[in-house]
Amino acid sequence: MSTSRLRVRKGSARLLTPEPTAAPAPARRIVMTEPTVAELAANFAGAMERWSLAGFPTISPQTYAARSAACEPCDYWDGAARFGLGKCGAPDCGCTKFKRWLATETCKHPDGSRWPENPS
Numbered sequence: 619m620s621t622s623r624l625r626v627r628k629g630s631a632r633l634l635t636p637e638p639t640a641a642p643a644p645a646r647r648i649v650m651t652e653p654t655v656a657e658l659a660a661n662f663a664g665a666m667e668r669w670s671l672a673g674f675p676t677i678s679p680q681t682y683a684a685r686s687a688a689c690e691p692c693d694y695w696d697g698a699a700r701f702g703l704g705k706c707g708a709p710d711c712g713c714t715k716f717k718r719w720l721a722t723e724t725c726k727h728p729d730g731s732r733w734p735e736n737p738s
């Protein structure tokens with residue numbers, strides 16, 4: 619009967635227990651706000667005023683695609699809302715995907731705009 623022996627060379631020992639890792643960051647709490655009808659109307663009127671005063675500028679299809687690419691995975695975006703027009707739940711927003719076409723509008727994400735700069 620043979621016996622095997624475990625040889626441990628000096629300096630080759632390994633730590634068998636996992637090293638403690640940093641605790642995962644707590645999940646960020648997204649606050650979806652539901653604007654009142656009056657707030658929605660005021661937001662819409664403000665957007666239309668800005669757009670008309672600027673001469674009704676729209677963006678290119680490429681910029682629209684870039685804006686959409688930012689909105690679709692956003693935690694504030696609900697694409698099924700408003701009969702498929704979608705809804706942004708960011709504070710002070712409530713827009714649909716129609717807003718993405720307006721060169722005068724911006725993303726109101728609380729951490730800063732997620733839309734590309736310099737719409738064309």
Ligand code: SF4
Binds near residue numbers: 694711
């Ligand atoms: S407009 Fe901004 S905050 Fe709203 S859904 Fe799009 S990326 Fe998110």
